[in-house]
Amino acid sequence: MKYRRKLFRHRDAFDLKGTNELFLKAMRENCTYAYKHCPGYRAILDDAGFAPDRLQTVDDLADLPFLPTALFKRRRLFSVPRWRLPLVVTSSGTSSGKASEIGFTVGDLWAGLKMVLHICKLRHLLSFTPCHYVVFGYQPKHKNRTGVSRTAFGVTLFTPALSRTYALRWKKGAYVLDLGAVQDAIVKHSKSRFPLRFMGFPAYAWFLMKRMEEQNVQVRLPKGSRLMLGGGWKQFYAEQVDKSEFYALAKKVLGLDDKDIIEFYGAVEHPIFYNDCERHHFHIPIYSRVIIRDPVTLKPVPNGTPGLVNLISAMDIGTPLLSVMPDDLGILHDGCSCGCGLDSPWLEILGRVGMQDIKTCAAGASEILNKVEVEL
Numbered sequence: 001m002k003y004r005r006k007l008f009r010h011r012d013a014f015d016l017k018g019t020n021e022l023f024l025k026a027m028r029e030n031c032t033y034a035y036k037h038c039p040g041y042r043a044i045l046d047d048a049g050f051a052p053d054r055l056q057t058v059d060d061l062a063d064l065p066f067l068p069t070a071l072f073k074r075r076r077l078f079s080v081p082r083w084r085l086p087l088v089v090t091s092s093g094t095s096s097g098k099a100s101e102i103g104f105t106v107g108d109l110w111a112g113l114k115m116v117l118h119i120c121k122l123r124h125l126l127s128f129t130p131c132h133y134v135v136f137g138y139q140p141k142h143k144n145r146t147g148v149s150r151t152a153f154g155v156t157l158f159t160p161a162l163s164r165t166y167a168l169r170w171k172k173g174a175y176v177l178d179l180g181a182v183q184d185a186i187v188k189h190s191k192s193r194f195p196l197r198f199m200g201f202p203a204y205a206w207f208l209m210k211r212m213e214e215q216n217v218q219v220r221l222p223k224g225s226r227l228m229l230g231g232g233w234k235q236f237y238a239e240q241v242d243k244s245e246f247y248a249l250a251k252k253v254l255g256l257d258d259k260d261i262i263e264f265y266g267a268v269e270h271p272i273f274y275n276d277c278e279r280h281h282f283h284i285p286i287y288s289r290v291i292i293r294d295p296v297t298l299k300p301v302p303n304g305t306p307g308l309v310n311l312i313s314a315m316d317i318g319t320p321l322l323s324v325m326p327d328d329l330g331i332l333h334d335g336c337s338c339g340c341g342l343d344s345p346w347l348e349i350l351g352r353v354g355m356q357d358i359k360t361c362a363a364g365a366s367e368i369l370n371k372v373e374v375e376l
Helices: 004-007 017-039 039-048 057-063 069-074 105-121 147-155 179-189 202-214 233-237 243-254 365-370
Strands: 088-089 101-104 133-139 161-171 176-177 196-200 227-231 262-266 270-275 288-293 307-313 324-325 329-331 346-352
Touching: 004 017, 004 105, 017 039, 017 057, 017 161, 017 365, 069 324, 088 147, 101 105, 105 270, 133 179, 133 202, 147 196, 161 179, 161 202, 179 202, 179 262, 196 202, 202 227, 202 233, 202 243, 270 307
Parallel strands: 133 161, 133 196, 196 227, 227 262
Antiparallel strands: 088 101, 161 176, 262 270, 288 307, 307 324, 307 329, 329 346
């Protein structure tokens, strides 16, 4: 994977124009590997009449068959024998209990580490200053292999961690939301000379801040404190509030300014680290490309037009994640429209859509895979 190594070594994490050719070569390299080593993925490409050598220009990426993330929740696709994968993570699952299982090789993990180190520079997230952490997510357990729990813990390694307090605690064989303990920790750490960093689901952060407001609890956190959000609103989508309302409440009860709030975007099936800029826009890093597709025709649409989000990356070879479609609606904006100084286009997420209502070229992928013996 020499082209992937070159791509992930590139110093400018948002130089899309300067890395287009390298990105294309990395995609063709990864696609060829997956075609040779993953029978299920090869069956999908063959059914679509697509061969890896068709990736000759950047525009050809739009022709690469994309897989809905729902497919990974029904089928296991690995390009490497599972016993050779040092890390296999799962998604948070669906209401039916199905979850994706995504495998990572050592090379995948090394590429991911370099990606995170480069992108963290955007918001100065890496620091030698010790911090306390409040995680609006799951307390780590040996049997918890969800990507979101591992990501949240990983973020607590951006600085030396003095303590970690979890909102979802493991009690009597199940996770229980304990906002009272989180609130007590916030009040305690507000008197510390070390910063307090939050990480996790925005819904739980919102519920906690509303609780503090109702109880008339207000704190002023130490300088350098950050509220970092990721993972989406999940099952609390109906309770999602406007960013301005969220930021205003954070200022009121935590004393955090707009610049102290940082958002992340990503998915287990697309493990690219999207970190918002100072204007809270998700600029596309060099490790991925994003295509917005018309919901009816599935053809790419121009920047500024809403549609289905199609995420493309050559990072992972453990599982063929070259082109995936989550259940997100979005708009891709020209980079110059942001004003933060980055030229890379930025992605605006509008909401979610039920993937069962979308007919894609991979809609029959499960049926194709039923004919293929996939080694798990």
